[in-house]
Amino acid sequence: MLQRTCTDEWLNPSDSSSRPVRRLVSLVALGAFMYFCMGRFRFTHQGLNLAFAGLFLLLPFFAIKPARRLPRAARIATLILLVPMLGFSGMGLAAMAACDIPDAVKHVQLSRELCTLRHGDYSVHLAWEETAGGAVGPHGVSLEQRREIFPGFYLVKFLDYFEGASEGTLSWVAVDRVSLNIPVAGYDQNQKNVHREYSLKPWLYF
Numbered sequence: 001m002l003q004r005t006c007t008d009e010w011l012n013p014s015d016s017s018s019r020p021v022r023r024l025v026s027l028v029a030l031g032a033f034m035y036f037c038m039g040r041f042r043f044t045h046q047g048l049n050l051a052f053a054g055l056f057l058l059l060p061f062f063a064i065k066p067a068r069r070l071p072r073a074a075r076i077a078t079l080i081l082l083v084p085m086l087g088f089s090g091m092g093l094a095a096m097a098a099c100d101i102p103d104a105v106k107h108v109q110l111s112r113e114l115c116t117l118r119h120g121d122y123s124v125h126l127a128w129e130e131t132a133g134g135a136v137g138p139h140g141v142s143l144e145q146r147r148e149i150f151p152g153f154y155l156v157k158f159l160d161y162f163e164g165a166s167e168g169t170l171s172w173v174a175v176d177r178v179s180l181n182i183p184v185a186g187y188d189q190n191q192k193n194v195h196r197e198y199s200l201k202p203w204l205y206f
Contacts, residue, residue, distance in 0.1 A: 020066035024078070027066075031059045040205070044152045046104050050096065057092045060085040099132040108132070114141065115170040117178060122147040122202060124159075124178050126170050141165040143180060147204050157204040162194065176200045 034056045043049050060082060067078040115126040123146050130139035140163040148154045168182040182194040
């Protein structure tokens with residue numbers, strides 16, 4: 001059995017060299033799909049969101065083994081592209097381990113609903129949010145539209161964000177339009193009040 005396997009690889013060297021290529025292509029496709037989902041879907045449980053983000057950051061590490069099995073020229077080129085991705089993923093995982101995961105375990109409140117409007121199957125949320133790890137990170141008011149897909153999982157579309165703001169109100173202008181008012185939109189206390197209107201879509205992206 002061992003002899004036949006070795007003979008097959010000797011007769012078809014392209015088969016053994018194509019396996020790491022297929023694995024790398026699969027990892028790239030999976031990473032692109034997960035990146036697409038991270039910007040559009042959310043779990044109501046923060047632990048699941050962290051697990052999904054952690055898996056996304058781990059993908060470059062799974063690419064090391066198939067990259068090392070490539071032919072020499074392709075291996076060098078792939079590793080050159082892979083090194084900065086590994087650095088980014090390593091920093092992201094370190095930040096999660098130092099800030100996000102401890103805050104999730106301690107149930108630290110990182111967001112506070114300011115106003116919520118509902119119509120049919122979708123809702124509009126205005127919330128104050130801060131970054132895990134303390135006040136050194138960005139914090140402000142975010143506006144997003146959500147549509148529940150099934151309990152605990154929803155589709156989200158970010159409409160706007162105001163760095164440094166801490167309060168605001170929402171009101172209906174029409175069935176598919178809301179009005180936002182924020183007294184102070186940023187750190188600059190001399191900035192004028194914000195009053196904007198946003199159009200909504202029943203299916204968010206369609």
